Amino acid sequence: MQEKAQSAIIAEGLTKSFAMVRAVDHLSFDVRKSEIFGLVGPDGAGKTTTLRMLAGIMAPDGGTAHVADFNVVHDPENAKRHLSYMPQRFGLYDDLTVDENIRFYADLFGVSRKEREERSTSLLQAGGMREFRRRRAGKLSGGMKQKLGLVCALIHRPKIILLDEPTTGVDPISRRDFWRILYELASEGVTILISTAYLDEAERCHRVALLHQGKLLFCDTPNNLKGKLGKSVLSITSSEPRRLRAELEKAVGVSSMVLTGDGLHVVVDDGASRIPEFKARLNNASVPFRTIQQVTPTIEDLFVDAVGSGAASHA
Amino acid sequence: MPEYNNSVMIENLVKRFGDFVAVDGINLEVREGEVFGFLGPNGAGKSTTIRMLCGLLTPTSGRARVAGYDVGREPESVRQNIGYMSQKFSLYNDLKVIENIRLFAGLYSVPAGLLEERIEWALQMANLKGQENLITATLPGGWKQRLALGCAVLHQPPVVFLDEPTSGVDPISRRHFWDLIHHMAGEGVTVFVTTHYMEEAEYCNRLALIFRGTIAALGTPSELRQESMKGELLLVECEPLGEAVEILQSAPDVIDAAVFGRALHLVVPDATAAIAQVKKFLSDHGVNVALIDKIHPSLEDVFVSLTSAPGSEKEWNA
Numbered sequence: 001m002q003e004k005a006q007s008a009i010i011a012e013g014l015t016k017s018f019a020m021v022r023a024v025d026h027l028s029f030d031v032r033k034s035e036i037f038g039l040v041g042p043d044g045a046g047k048t049t050t051l052r053m054l055a056g057i058m059a060p061d062g063g064t065a066h067v068a069d070f071n072v073v074h075d076p077e078n079a080k081r082h083l084s085y086m087p088q089r090f091g092l093y094d095d096l097t098v099d100e101n102i103r104f105y106a107d108l109f110g111v112s113r114k115e116r117e118e119r120s121t122s123l124l125q126a127g128g129m130r131e132f133r134r135r136r137a138g139k140l141s142g143g144m145k146q147k148l149g150l151v152c153a154l155i156h157r158p159k160i161i162l163l164d165e166p167t168t169g170v171d172p173i174s175r176r177d178f179w180r181i182l183y184e185l186a187s188e189g190v191t192i193l194i195s196t197a198y199l200d201e202a203e204r205c206h207r208v209a210l211l212h213q214g215k216l217l218f219c220d221t222p223n224n225l226k227g228k229l230g231k232s233v234l235s236i237t238s239s240e241p242r243r244l245r246a247e248l249e250k251a252v253g254v255s256s257m258v259l260t261g262d263g264l265h266v267v268v269d270d271g272a273s274r275i276p277e278f279k280a281r282l283n284n285a286s287v288p289f290r291t292i293q294q295v296t297p298t299i300e301d302l303f304v305d306a307v308g309s310g311a312a313s314h315a
Numbered sequence: 316m317p318e319y320n321n322s323v324m325i326e327n328l329v330k331r332f333g334d335f336v337a338v339d340g341i342n343l344e345v346r347e348g349e350v351f352g353f354l355g356p357n358g359a360g361k362s363t364t365i366r367m368l369c370g371l372l373t374p375t376s377g378r379a380r381v382a383g384y385d386v387g388r389e390p391e392s393v394r395q396n397i398g399y400m401s402q403k404f405s406l407y408n409d410l411k412v413i414e415n416i417r418l419f420a421g422l423y424s425v426p427a428g429l430l431e432e433r434i435e436w437a438l439q440m441a442n443l444k445g446q447e448n449l450i451t452a453t454l455p456g457g458w459k460q461r462l463a464l465g466c467a468v469l470h471q472p473p474v475v476f477l478d479e480p481t482s483g484v485d486p487i488s489r490r491h492f493w494d495l496i497h498h499m500a501g502e503g504v505t506v507f508v509t510t511h512y513m514e515e516a517e518y519c520n521r522l523a524l525i526f527r528g529t530i531a532a533l534g535t536p537s538e539l540r541q542e543s544m545k546g547e548l549l550l551v552e553c554e555p556l557g558e559a560v561e562i563l564q565s566a567p568d569v570i571d572a573a574v575f576g577r578a579l580h581l582v583v584p585d586a587t588a589a590i591a592q593v594k595k596f597l598s599d600h601g602v603n604v605a606l607i608d609k610i611h612p613s614l615e616d617v618f619v620s621l622t623s624a625p626g627s628e629k630e631w632n633a
Contacts, residue, residue, distance in 0.1 A: 200513065
């Protein structure tokens with residue numbers, strides 16, 4: 001176990017309810033220094049509420065949390081001095097240029113002009129935004145706006161940053177630029193807590209807390225998470241996925257199936273023994289298929305397996 | 316002409332804004348009953364194409380037919396024969412479920428004689444029977460999604476456009492939603508999906524990737540994964556990562572290197588040949604390689620590879 005001194009963020013039993021809904025339910029995890037830690041789960045999992053409590057702008061109903069060794073419940077002002085929080089809608093001024101927005105936040109945080117120049121040049125470079133310094137923020141694409149928000153949130157070199165779904169609606173190229181900045185920051189020792197509703201984005205994090213309806217399902221590295229499934233995943237390609245599914249619904253050992261655009265994604269008890277069995281079955285029933293192969297489980301497979309049909313009533 | 320009925324047919328479609336060519340002569344055929352994915356980074360011409368296909372923007376040249384109507388000459392008929400659903404803007408949150416359905420039925424001019432039957436159908440399809448009087452804002456994400464879909468197809472359009480229909484929804488609800496879509500497609504409805512999320516792209520029968528106004532790749536998800544990468548993909552675990560990325564920029568035969576979690580993803584022309592070379596190159600520069608292995612590219616890897624041409628930053632980031 002890591003020592004407390006190595007943790008930049010510690011959440012212990014955080015709980016918060018709104019009216020009848022328990023948004024965050026006894027949530028505990030800790031984020032190590034210079035780690036990129038993902039709060040991952042669908043809408044309504046409690047990600048935003050958790051980040052707000054950690055940012056010291058919302059008091060929990062129960063539990064406690066430390067950020068940079070300061071208690072965010074009792075001493076939020078000191079905790080805030082060490083962190084930067086980027087909400088889903090970061091306050092950019094649409095009629096100011098990229099440079100002017102950066103300057104505004106630099107002045108707000110008391111960053112010197114020299115420091116601001118150095119910092120913004122390197123961040124804009126990493127984000128592929130050098131050529132847009134004179135463009136008005138209102139004229140930027142969604143991905144560029146998010147990157148600019150990040151630059152502004154980082155201008156005073158905070159040691160800990162909390163990012164609430166910064167890549168929602170952002171295209172894969174801008175998303176990759178965004179992550180490039182995060183990896184650079186982590187290598188400089190910055191601790192990053194990032195939330196996302198995209199389960200595949202979890203794979204980019206060093207460690208992940210998988211959330212569902214305010215509760216922690218799992219907390220581990222992406223690779224270890226995939227190991228927790230304890231089942232095999234098969235990918236079958238076919239020109240007739242629906243017939244394929246209908247046939248495999250009769251097979252033994254299948255725990256879930258998803259129709260994809262050109263085949264079927266199947267979770268089974270044991271891939272090695274089921275592949276020849278399925279091949280024979282499909283051949284017997286004359287269901288066309290091209291390939292059956294075992295693939296690495298995804299975090300989505302784990303999520304669906306853990307939540308199970310319990311969530312289907314909500315579906 | 317092919318024997319099947321093409322619901323969306325695009326021939327040499329061009330759209331210029333002043334000097335800027337947003338859509339540069341694209342050709343596409345989407346078959347009846349197909350779930351077709353249209354992907355591309357911001358500024359690549361994706362939204363411009365969709366707006367033309369929905370009859371909201373007149374092409375500069377070339378033509379497109381949607382559900383049998385010419386988008387340039389018969390935009391009204393096009394608009395009456397499509398459904399449109401976007402995750403974010405579809406429903407009125409402060410209205411009841413039934414009020415949203417009636418509102419959309421009115422907007423889409425569902426004939427009075429058909430109205431009750433269509434409302435019943437939408438409630439069944441969305442699995443919202445008995446929930447008619449709930450305020451839309453209070454519905455779980457997955458229910459809203461299905462309600463939005465029901466509203467978008469009340470007038471039984473042969474072609475439906477979906478814009479990131481399931482972003483943020485929990486995976487179980489998302490799977491149910493896509494089952495519905497595939498069911499609709501099975502009954503002959505053509506579904507045209509735009510998305511930035513590869514999790515959604517996986518549900519499409521075929522995908523087109525638009526970049527700089529032209530179609531950069533076209534095929535089934537597995538065809539794209541297998542054939543469209545500029546090279547093969549290696550996973551490299553080594554320390555220190557940041558230094559390794561820098562060093563690899565100057566390595567021969569490394570097309571691209573990027574950090575991915577605790578590892579690197581390298582794009583190389585030939586994975587088998589590159590494994591030994593990369594290992595040696597890194598150890599010559601003092602970086603110890605713990606693991607190096609060929610991996611299968613994801614759709615996102617393909618997307619990034621095809622849209623990361625050098626010098627392209629200016630256009631697609633704009």
